Amino acid sequence: MLQSFKLAIKAILSNKIRSLLTMLGIIIGVAAVIILVSIVSGYMGQMVKQFEEMGVNKITIFCRNMTTRHMDDNDMYSFWDEHPNLISGLSPSVSLSNAKVKSGNENLESTTIIGVSEDYLDIQKYKIEEGRGLVYADVAGRSSVCIVGAYVANTFYGSSDKAIEDSIKINGKPFSIVGVIETQDEDNFDEGGTDDFIWIPYTVATKMSRNGYINNYVLTSSDTDYTNEITTKLKEKLYNIFKNERLYNVTANSSIIKQLNEEIGTLTAMLAGIAGISLLVAGIGVMNIMLVSVTERTREIGIRKALGARQGVIMQQFVIEAAVTSTIGGIMGIAIGALATKSIGAMMEIEANPTIWAVILSFGVSVAIGLIFGYLPAKSAAKLNPIDALRTD
């Protein structure tokens, strides 16, 4: 066995250019698998991460309320009371899209105004920079208070601490600013951006809105495992109210992420498959070279057999030679693939790391290629008749 390895390395070294060309197919194939799989999973991983930052436990509910059939905040809160362990936070979301907002004499044209509950801050995973968030008393007492985004505070009041001493007018009604939220997105710190918003108690917003119904709710499950259960129960409850599935919609973020992950899996497997074809071609290259090698060394095989080498010994020698060739190619491919992944990842500004399973898989595949495609030539070598083999020059 050891002898066979020594012989294999000797044979590879004695024909360096040929061995390198044979390996090249494997090197390219393995590097391609690693680069494609790592870049795609790095890129998709980033997308999943963005979704997760929005909250894996978040469930949004939309309903098309009518005078005869509707879901109000009492219904929602009683749903929470029925399942206290499953739900950790709930907030209606009432958007006032046509409201006129004024800070002093300036109009705020693109600011988003929504009516929310005291849980909304935690649901969004936002943090207060200055002042306080909404409290139950604000909601229950329909207080004219508001929380503003960092863009509103900075642009119209100069800074957060100046903003909380001031107030803002919505449809002519003054709301005192009690809290400012930390900047969420520095790259989009602009009009209509993520930080250009005002939150008011939903009870106030409902009164100000045209039809007085709450169409949207957001809630968070206390654990991601509960999201399915909550979704099912919500749908049951909504069906009992609306009697028509088209009038409501429940979406869990976790199911979106799950779906995304499944798509990533499919895409990765597809790309790996395409790269795998190049490995197959490389394997045929290995087989071709091994067949040439057997033909060239017919005399050597004849001598070895005459001196008492059994078929298995000859076979082992050639299979090991093929396996060593493709394994060296595989290792080189992994090194090149890993380096290329790092530099391409840096260029694309994503965190791409050669995934362990891609490395293990491509290494395994390259060893297997040597064994499988080396088998046939080795078999033909082992079966050579020593007399015929000795006769050739």
Added chain:
Amino acid sequence: MVAEAIEDKHMNTPLIEMKNEYKIYIMGTEQVYANDNINLKIYNGEFVAIVGKSGSGKSTLMNIIGALDKPTSGKYILNGRDTSTMTDDELADIRNQTIGFIFQQYNLLPKLTLLENVELPLLYAGVKASERRSRALSSLGRVGLKEKYSQYPNQLSGGQQQRVSIARALAGNPSLLLADEPTGALDSKTSREVLNFLKQLHSEGNTIVMITHDNSIALEAKRVVRIHDGKIIFDGDTEEYASKFQTSN
């Protein structure tokens, strides 16, 4: 009487025994009798030359004696074992254990050192590395090339290469040395050296079968078997052979 028979059997069991051996090749529609009813016994300690012209069937005979090939019909018993029913691997084992080959073209492996070349039969016999090395070195010593053990075959002259191939044949301590035209590629001076060495090996008790087309070489042996058209036409001692065939060749 019984004891005598057993002793007789023990003493006189031939190393090589051929009974009604045929080797028939099919060439198109024609059957070619390369070996045509060969009956031959060779005992331990003999030095036999098998002589014949090209196409006489002597190479076929040598392949069968060397267990490189199997007879079409008849029996070939080597060292008490019938080779005609053996598998490829069994033939490999019996070659490894009982036969030391000396080829016309030396047949050394060019990418191996002399030591590695001589170690080969021991390697296939499963001898462990340290013993392999010492046995191969002493075998190289017998042919006077011990100091060159780390050199490669192409660094040596033809005569030296043939000596390495003899060392390789001796390494496994085989029952039979089978030499196929051992001087065919050598000049007359080195031919003489090789022949003298084979004679010396014979005098040390080795059994040698030498295949040649050259009558003058055949005369160096103790016994001559002449093949013609696949048949044995002479089998006897060298003096008798000389008187009959030397002039006609």
